Amino acid sequence: MEIEVRRRGRRSLGDKAITVACVVVTLLALAFLVPAVFGLQRYVIAGTSMTGTIDYGSVTYERVVPVGDLRVGDIITYQPPPDSGIDHPVTHRIVAIHGDVFRTRGDAVPNRDPWKFKLDSNQQARVVFAVPYMGYPLIWLSDRHTRMLVIGLPAAVIGLFAAAQLVGALRKKPQDEAKPADTAPRPQNPSVPLHG
Incomplete structure (x- = not known):
């Protein structure tokens, strides 16, 4: 149970970081797009x-x-x-x-x-x-090496995460293979002899 709580805590922290990053990117985008509406x-x-x-x-x-x-x-x-x-x-x-x-x-x-x-x-x-x-991110992104890092690093993390999930899925044995085919007892229908 403790392990699950820790995993949830890590996911929560990761979710918060992603949320903060999305908010920052959204605010920067709005700061550049909204003024255009006002000319x-x-x-x-x-x-x-x-x-x-x-x-x-x-x-x-x-x-x-x-x-x-x-x-x-x-x-x-x-x-x-x-x-x-x-x-x-x-x-x-x-x-x-x-x-x-x-x-x-x-x-x-x-x-x-x-x-x-x-x-x-x-x-x-x-x-x-x-x-x-506010222009620092754009100045940094104008540098080719920085652009490669900003795009390449998240892509590498996603690739490693996907590879880890794939390896985990391949190592996991399906539970159904260990069970023998249908061994449950079957109910028997009693037959009653007919006398006539």
């Missing part, structure tokens, strides 16, 4: 140039606004010009606007970005707010 774009901050304002691993939520609404001091996520040598979006603060030409700078960097740029569209994503730490 917000999401970006994961994978650099340190805005540290102090928007730290590494944060997720920014941004609303698309007309370019004419942008002001010095706004934080935007944009693609730097091709000759900048940067092939990914950058989230920086606008420090100067001259007509339709913009200059930006990261808050943690003393100098302006070395490029000037024009926005390709008449609308631009502007940061509304940021949530710290």
